[in-house]
Amino acid sequence: MKTVEEINERIKDGDAVVVTAAEMTALVKENGAKKAAEEVDVVTTGTFGAMCSSGAFLNFGHSDPPIKMSRTYLNGVEAYSGLASVDAYLGATQPNRKPDIGLEYGGSHVIEDLINGKEIELHAEAYGTDCYPLTVIKTQITLENLNQAVMLNPRNCYQNYASATNSTDETLYTYMGTLLPNMGNVSYSSAGELSPLLNDPYFQTMGTGTRIFLCGAQGYIIGEGTQFATEVERKNGVPITTAGTLMLKGNMKEMDAEYVRGATMPKYGPTLYVGAGIPIPILNQEIAQRTAISDEEIVCQIVDYGVPRRNRPIVKETNYHELKTGAIELNGMEVPTSPLSSQKKALEIALKLKEWIDKGEFYLTSPVEKLPSKGYTVKPLEIQKPRTLVKDLKGETLILAHPNDAINEVAKKMVQNNINHLPVVDDNNKLLGIVTSWDVANAVARDKNNLTDVMTKKVIIAREEEPVDVIARRIDKNKISGLPIIDKKNQVKGMVTAEDISRLMGGD
Amino acid sequence: MKAWLTFSPKIVSNSIISNLIKNYDIDFNILRADITPEGGKMLIEISGTQQKQAAEFMEKEGIHLNPINKVVKKDEEKCIDCGACISLCPVKAINTTEDWTVEVDDLKCVGCNFCTKSCPTRAIWVTE
Numbered sequence: 013m014k015t016v017e018e019i020n021e022r023i024k025d026g027d028a029v030v031v032t033a034a035e036m037t038a039l040v041k042e043n044g045a046k047k048a049a050e051e052v053d054v055v056t057t058g059t060f061g062a063m064c065s066s067g068a069f070l071n072f073g074h075s076d077p078p079i080k081m082s083r084t085y086l087n088g089v090e091a092y093s094g095l096a097s098v099d100a101y102l103g104a105t106q107p108n109r110k111p112d113i114g115l116e117y118g119g120s121h122v123i124e125d126l127i128n129g130k131e132i133e134l135h136a137e138a139y140g141t142d143c144y145p146l147t148v149i150k151t152q153i154t155l156e157n158l159n160q161a162v163m164l165n166p167r168n169c170y171q172n173y174a175s176a177t178n179s180t181d182e183t184l185y186t187y188m189g190t191l192l193p194n195m196g197n198v199s200y201s202s203a204g205e206l207s208p209l210l211n212d213p214y215f216q217t218m219g220t221g222t223r224i225f226l227c228g229a230q231g232y233i234i235g236e237g238t239q240f241a242t243e244v245e246r247k248n249g250v251p252i253t254t255a256g257t258l259m260l261k262g263n264m265k266e267m268d269a270e271y272v273r274g275a276t277m278p279k280y281g282p283t284l285y286v287g288a289g290i291p292i293p294i295l296n297q298e299i300a301q302r303t304a305i306s307d308e309e310i311v312c313q314i315v316d317y318g319v320p321r322r323n324r325p326i327v328k329e330t331n332y333h334e335l336k337t338g339a340i341e342l343n344g345m346e347v348p349t350s351p352l353s354s355q356k357k358a359l360e361i362a363l364k365l366k367e368w369i370d371k372g373e374f375y376l377t378s379p380v381e382k383l384p385s386k387g388y389t390v391k392p393l394e395i396q397k398p399r400t401l402v403k404d405l406k407g408e409t410l411i412l413a414h415p416n417d418a419i420n421e422v423a424k425k426m427v428q429n430n431i432n433h434l435p436v437v438d439d440n441n442k443l444l445g446i447v448t449s450w451d452v453a454n455a456v457a458r459d460k461n462n463l464t465d466v467m468t469k470k471v472i473i474a475r476e477e478e479p480v481d482v483i484a485r486r487i488d489k490n491k492i493s494g495l496p497i498i499d500k501k502n503q504v505k506g507m508v509t510a511e512d513i514s515r516l517m518g519g520d
Numbered sequence: 521m522k523a524w525l526t527f528s529p530k531i532v533s534n535s536i537i538s539n540l541i542k543n544y545d546i547d548f549n550i551l552r553a554d555i556t557p558e559g560g561k562m563l564i565e566i567s568g569t570q571q572k573q574a575a576e577f578m579e580k581e582g583i584h585l586n587p588i589n590k591v592v593k594k595d596e597e598k599c600i601d602c603g604a605c606i607s608l609c610p611v612k613a614i615n616t617t618e619d620w621t622v623e624v625d626d627l628k629c630v631g632c633n634f635c636t637k638s639c640p641t642r643a644i645w646v647t648e
């Protein structure tokens with residue numbers, strides 16, 4: 013019906029009709045896709061979200077005498093410099109090497125500071141060669157005096173992404189933000205109907221070479237992103253889970269910090285908020301219809317991050333309309349929701365892109381090669397060595413205490429068996445609590461005789477079916493030295509201690 | 521005025537609160553309550569002309585009053601309106617406007633610091 017060239021002619025003449033994806037949704041609802049396709053030339057989309065898989069190639073130029081940088085630090089954040097002599101790739105999620113700064117200022121913050129024109133301390137080390145004799149450099153750089161500063165993001169703009177909740181009774185800190193215990197909140201990350209890849213779900217218009225809005229500059233799609241997938245479940249034409257992704261490129265020297273921001277997800281680490289907007293040329297009625305997708309029609313799953321496995325259980329299927337109301341019903345409770353990606357900025361970006369096109373400052377491109385629309389799945393990384401589950405741990409003889417046991421008997425048991433923890437169980441071997449040697453010492457010191465008074469009743473446990481690595485993290489996180497193993501019937505099967513785990517891990 | 525009330529189990533069954541509302545010109549709003557057989561803790565907001573008298577009455581009845589005078593502040597330059605903080609606020613002091621701007625209501629804030637610890641750009645903090 014229309015071609016990209018024809019649309020560009022109209023942009024040049026100032027006649028192109030450009031609307032945002034949200035406006036298009038209303039337009040098609042009112043007048044139908046046929047009429048909308050005739051009237052509208054371009055639909056603009058936008059998203060502003062935490063995109064961990066981002067970074068920048070920097071070229072520092074040659075010093076005199078020259079150096080072949082093999083380790084490079086920018087404001088204390090390591091950039092990978094195993095490419096030639098003065099190039100480096102700075103990854104957004106790289107933490108600071110100074111332990112007192114750590115996650116608070118990482119790669120993403122350096123990127124933001126560079127874009128803001130701030131001075132950055134460059135520290136480079138090298139082994140020295142005949143042609144590159146210098147072995148260390150400490151100097152200041154700015155974006156302006158770099159030869160190139162190219163943002164190159166391997167995986168941005170997830171087509172869709174599950175929302176997160178947490179069923180456990182402790183707060184979890186994840187890349188989906190802080191998740192309150194007992195499903196206390198839900199966080200979602202997609203811009204919904206404004207999101208670029210939900211408006212062209214079969215990639216009919218975009219691919220390598222598509223010019224886009226990237227962090228306030230004109231950038232490009234350079235191909236499918238990593239973990240790109242097409243063979244996924246769809247509803248109303250759009251994937252209900254993660255699917256397509258984009259690899260993006262843009263010139264940092266033209267970027268605006270308004271649309272790119274360094275951030276730190278608490279106790280998770282640095283990440284980069286990337287602003288991206290993609291124009292969709294309305295070449296025919298079908299494309300028009302696709303861009304009319306509404307928040308209500310885009311399905312999103314809520315998954316339980318309380319289960320730290322690759323396949324997390326799905327708690328509920330919902331849609332972005334419901335998520336954006338600010339609350340959602342989960343198991344009969346009203347649970348507040350948080351967007352995590354800025355809906356406000358997403359719209360600002362779609363409007364900015366529209367403004368550029370309206371003013372004739374931005375022209376569309378036809379992709380050199382469209383993104384693949386079928387045949388892609390994401391392969392998992394299988395860990396070669398079989399995973400050790402808790403039940404595979406070689407159990408020692410099970411030593412237990414009962415609520416009526418005398419404290420000195422319990423102390424004796426611990427000393428005789430050289431152990432520090434003793435699960436306290438009822439007559440059916442069901443767990444009631446745990447006593448440690450510390451508890452026992454305390455009881456003796458305070459003249460307490462009743463075991464139930466000194467034991468800890470809220471016990472952190474390990475289940476037989478859980479992988480040992482998960483338990484290692486639990487021990488670490490709760491700063492405990494051992495936990496009882498519980499089977500499906502809630503009976504105590506043994507103890508796993510920090511030493512057991514480090515012995516196992518050390519054996520690798 | 522916002523305050524934490526702590527009281528012993530004996531008081532739990534008494535109808536101090538209903539007397540309070542009956543006898544003083546105040547509005548009483550319970551923001552959070554955690555009451556167990558061992559006693560209780562309650563976060564309240566009192567408004568009206570007789571706040572001071574009401575507070576004295578409660579102290580007399582054995583309720584310990586701990587007023588909160590913390591306020592939440594947000595750096596609008598740093599804030600990216602991501603909304604991560606919204607669902608963490610226990611008293612719904614953080615909301616979005618029509619155009620998805622994130623706003624905090626410092627009158628509602630109880631200074632719990634949930635939002636401040638979770639803001640990806642460290643744009644929000646609590647002061648006295």
Ligand code: SF4
Pocket residue numbers: 594598599600601602603604605606622638639640641642643644
């Ligand atoms: S979490 Fe921080 S950046 Fe996000 S909306 Fe709240 S205050 Fe703003």
Ligand code: SF4
Pocket residue numbers: 592608609610611612613614624628629630631632633634635636646
């Ligand atoms: S500190 Fe933040 S989360 Fe806590 S009450 Fe105040 S605004 Fe809400």
